[in-house]
Amino acid sequence: MNKKKIINDPVYGFISIPSVLVYDLISHPYFQRLRYIKQLGMTHLVYPGALHTRFHHALGAMHLMGLAIEVLRGKGHSISAAEEEAASIAILLHDIGHGPFSHALEHTLMQGVHHEQVSMCLMKQLNETFNGKLATAIDIFTGQYPKQFLHQLISGQLDLDRMDYLNRDSFFTGVSEGVISFDRIIKMFNIAGDALVIEEKGIYSIEKFLIARRLMYWQVYLHKTVIAGEQMLINTLRRAKELASGGSRLFAAPALAHFLENQVGKTEFFESPGHLEKFVQLDDQDIHAAIKVWASHEDPVLSALCRMLTRRELFKVEITGTAPDQERVADLVQRSSAVFGISPAEAGYFVYTNTVENRAYNAAIENVNILMKNNAVIDIAKASDLSNLQSLDRTVTKHILAYPRGI
Amino acid sequence: MNKKKIINDPVYGFISIPSVLVYDLISHPYFQRLRYIKQLGMTHLVYPGALHTRFHHALGAMHLMGLAIEVLRGKGHSISAAEEEAASIAILLHDIGHGPFSHALEHTLMQGVHHEQVSMCLMKQLNETFNGKLATAIDIFTGQYPKQFLHQLISGQLDLDRMDYLNRDSFFTGVSEGVISFDRIIKMFNIAGDALVIEEKGIYSIEKFLIARRLMYWQVYLHKTVIAGEQMLINTLRRAKELASGGSRLFAAPALAHFLENQVGKTEFFESPGHLEKFVQLDDQDIHAAIKVWASHEDPVLSALCRMLTRRELFKVEITGTAPDQERVADLVQRSSAVFGISPAEAGYFVYTNTVENRAYNAAIENVNILMKNNAVIDIAKASDLSNLQSLDRTVTKHILAYPRGI
């Protein structure tokens, strides 16, 4: 079979699969599973086009890796064919450990297990399956490979992961504010010492990239209704686990039932192989299929949450600069309790408070280094005397209050 | 709540919801269900971006209806606000009767029930729910409303349904060959007598539209691997029903179990309300979630099909102009029987023959009428002396042979 395939991608036109090994990794069930895990979870409830998956994102990031390496080679930096394949594999697999609904359920199905750790674990398994051919990819992924810039292309301020997800998320949501000039930014890539830098004339593109990322946070990633949907999903799973651990019977595919019925923490997950085996059978659709059934469950909390989710009767969310008034929260809890006929403790599944941060700028800007025309390498915040970048380097924290509409 | 919402759409930018009634219809669970029914079924296995849903398509077609009515009014044709809302509703709901995986499973879950009939049935139910407010929409949908052109905008050679799906399918697959100049075509709409016509200077755009549709058929809708995936899906459900009717226990959500365990024909479906109630709880995800579980089922036919589907180990498909050689088919059946350890009869789930037609041109062209500059209305095939349109007006039939790879 011809494994040098070309895949159509509405974002970039075509994505070429660079090698047989990459083709075989893409064909592996671990990777195929990502076809059924949406990149943006519940976001499609607000932006109906946002159904793109981690599968497509991983391919897109790999495509950008190919462009970046071509640019760097064109500037005289030596990158071997083996290094190129390893870097392509490392970015292809960087998110392979994500579970259903990605970030949203990361801490609900299991406790204390980060998707990065699962990715690492799956990459090691694949390395065994493929007779050690992923060793360099793993070294690049973990930052142990000598050429640090390869790691930075996968995980850094301007990595190709971000580059692709901003592109792809703005494309599929239709939020054109998030469009970035990824091709121009990549053309400005260079290496100084062993580190990835941006050439001076790319400063404005970087600034635009940072602004676009911030706007995507507020307009998409932290959109009120998206937060409402995700929080309802989390509360639904929390309630289901609570009921299951209390002995209730709940419709669920076996792999999902496993995580409903067992408390799986970090130690168990990584030490007892059965958990991972179940985990890789899960995707978004198991959750959704279960929720539809649970909408008729006898538990009023679970059924109400599921009914609201399937009908898209989402919580009202208020985002404010200061914490919500405690009396108001208590009042909402009480009214929920009355409306749904549940205890005040159970009403906590309906009224919740939280904080969100615009994570786009956590500890950020100082790491974007600019290669000036005089070959000096300086921080973008200093390179850009025009710039208002300093003001972006702070975390904006917002308070969330969510509760059912009409109570 | 403000119900005059704007929805982001990567295809058209923004879609405005034109009225409160339309907003309420979109919010109804029958319509929300379409969020989970992909427009193109298994096509995403070939074109990973093709995850767009019937929900989004229906909104898009409604958006085009708004544009078309604006154009027609601009040319002096009177269309009342009530007619506009009715036409918008009619196109919004035209596909509401689709079940999971749309066309692919239309004749597998039930027998002899067409999705158009289900759409009609659901529209009538909604009409009751909304106190008769959908009466005009239903008349337009069924062609009983006096202004025939409104019906043609929903169902005709150049209807807005096709216009949107060609746009949307080519957008999300990334197959740019399918791009059509929908805005130009709509600007060329006019009415002659009571019929929708195209102004003369739109002839080339129409020709391009017809060509684009044909190309989409061969490159996307009838793509070999898409056919393979759909046929495997159909065979899987057929086998599951066979097993269920034989008393086997199969993991399935209750609504899916209902259709596995019961033979539901047209009469039962429409006369006994329980079937419809179950039907509207189904979507793509129930099927997929079940298939993953069935991959471990004890039946070798079912488990093999499901394993191949989840791993994307799809049948090899040969498309030829003449029927496949019967000896070769018999040989493939025998080898499948041996490889999978099943009876030759069961091997029929793995080796199948079929025919497909490029349906784009069934009985088509004579219905596109052109309004010439001298106000004559003539058939496009005659209007376009340049044109090779006649040659498009025939059905191309191809023979399919599918079988597992590596047998």
Place this chain on the structure above:
Amino acid sequence: MNKKKIINDPVYGFISIPSVLVYDLISHPYFQRLRYIKQLGMTHLVYPGALHTRFHHALGAMHLMGLAIEVLRGKGHSISAAEEEAASIAILLHDIGHGPFSHALEHTLMQGVHHEQVSMCLMKQLNETFNGKLATAIDIFTGQYPKQFLHQLISGQLDLDRMDYLNRDSFFTGVSEGVISFDRIIKMFNIAGDALVIEEKGIYSIEKFLIARRLMYWQVYLHKTVIAGEQMLINTLRRAKELASGGSRLFAAPALAHFLENQVGKTEFFESPGHLEKFVQLDDQDIHAAIKVWASHEDPVLSALCRMLTRRELFKVEITGTAPDQERVADLVQRSSAVFGISPAEAGYFVYTNTVENRAYNAAIENVNILMKNNAVIDIAKASDLSNLQSLDRTVTKHILAYPRGI
């Protein structure tokens, strides 16, 4: 003749001409002349696609006016058909007074005559030609019409002039950093009191608009090489006028010769009709055609400048934060004098210093008013607690030093 034309526009798809009067204005020689005045002057020497004209820009801005009025009407604001036509005309003609190479030669061909004054003058002439039908358009243009928001749509922080030129300039240069979500911004337009405001949820789009504008300034409008080309053009015309006033014979179309041979100040221009009559016969091509001939002129200054311009041997430009060192400038003058065999005074045509400002932010932000959900109207800088907008509200001044390469 059908005057309800549709014009293809790669930026917006189609532009409709809204009325017969508008069609007739577009057909008038004053407006047709704009076909030959590039929107961005010498910018095509850097961005070869940037050949779009003031003609196309004016049509585009008129198109956006139509969209804006549709949005405002949809929100319940009354705008009559006559007002719509007047606003369309006002924006169509807002730049009709531009001469060849627009801003670059504005103060070289004549002295102290601003293009806005010429626009006003031509609009009054057209008003006479069209029997007073432009009276309301003129009132809107000058801000004397009661509905102030109509004037703001033509000239204000978020006017449709800027909206179109940012769109169009980024489209034709290919500088995707300048892309703005004009459709989203326009959908957020509203009126409070009598003033144009932006609805709260449009804040991020506005912020992106302001950033995009700034980036376009530095990447396009104030691009070093563009500045070099424009300055060489200005110096060329200055020298030509100097020679012409000294009695030299210079090849030139009669209308151009008129401005080379006469010093025309504001008073003469507006009081003596002959000047305007000549002015409206000028466009970019007269200048370019003359420059090619002057490249063989006997004057070494003129011929050198023209030779360099036609061969695109443009000055080297240095942009710095502080004024260039005077000794260095003196040295460059001396070397130019030697290389070209001219006097030090003449060398001033080759070595020049200047300052440029990023004009995008002059006195800007306080004028963008946001309509909050609670109906309060507040300044964007205050509405956006997330925002770093304050830092944009300052003028950045840069020093320019330009001189021939290789001296």
Place this chain on the structure above:
Amino acid sequence: MNKKKIINDPVYGFISIPSVLVYDLISHPYFQRLRYIKQLGMTHLVYPGALHTRFHHALGAMHLMGLAIEVLRGKGHSISAAEEEAASIAILLHDIGHGPFSHALEHTLMQGVHHEQVSMCLMKQLNETFNGKLATAIDIFTGQYPKQFLHQLISGQLDLDRMDYLNRDSFFTGVSEGVISFDRIIKMFNIAGDALVIEEKGIYSIEKFLIARRLMYWQVYLHKTVIAGEQMLINTLRRAKELASGGSRLFAAPALAHFLENQVGKTEFFESPGHLEKFVQLDDQDIHAAIKVWASHEDPVLSALCRMLTRRELFKVEITGTAPDQERVADLVQRSSAVFGISPAEAGYFVYTNTVENRAYNAAIENVNILMKNNAVIDIAKASDLSNLQSLDRTVTKHILAYPRGI
């Protein structure tokens, strides 16, 4: 100076200049001249965006050459760096011999001199200037280089010249019907024997390409009003030459005057160097600048034509399948003669008949060869049993009748 520049192109994003030699050729005055010769002549009078130049087209075609060579190398065909540079140069310079308004004036300024011959002549001069470094490029251009497929990439049924101009013309006119999937077509390039072929799965893209080309002919290249403008331009120049040869004084830049005052045929042009020297100083702007002045000329024919051109009062054009009635033509001549106060002979400048062909299909289809999966190479018309390509392989001839409006 860094000569490895990147040029922004709205069509492809970025165009890289592949070598120093190419940079120097682009900088040469012969090539810079193409900045002022529009690709589509008078077409901007109908499609105002169509101001793109031969300069930009030549760069775009060179860009596609780079993509094509990358694809062919990726399929194992050996193409040396020197061959790549030569092919890039050959396509960059393929149209360097075009004069003002390209095809329109090709046979008016001079007699019997084809632009291909001028291109060849200029390439030879450049080869001398650059010390023989263009020898291979010239061999590829003339088809004498052994690897025939390189020549086919420059001049053949699917050459990169056509690929770019269809892309670019549809982009800048805004006629989306002309959009082709150039990237997909190029990815389907392969070599069989020594000839360029298309892989089987590219058949539909090729068919779409041929259709798009046909539509562009009728909608753009042979648009009535474009024909009117070009014919008026030709007649204007013919009249100017007639007057000049009769001793009339006409405003014109010296290089233009040279061709007005002298009859230059093929022999003179290529044997006497003075003609070419003048020719390379001409561009569109000399013609336009002169026409504006001639609008006040004392000759009623010349001034009427020029006045109409500058005011865009273009001839009415009728396109018919059969030759226009001779009596009608005679009547139009007589009325023109009366209206303009000129002799019937002179009225021939106002009323003309002609034929145009859709040149897209001259002798076309048999040359597109398809590489089937079984490695056979067959004609596309046979490869595509679905196809209606045969019907495209004929020349459509139309009759033109043009005359002033309102006579």
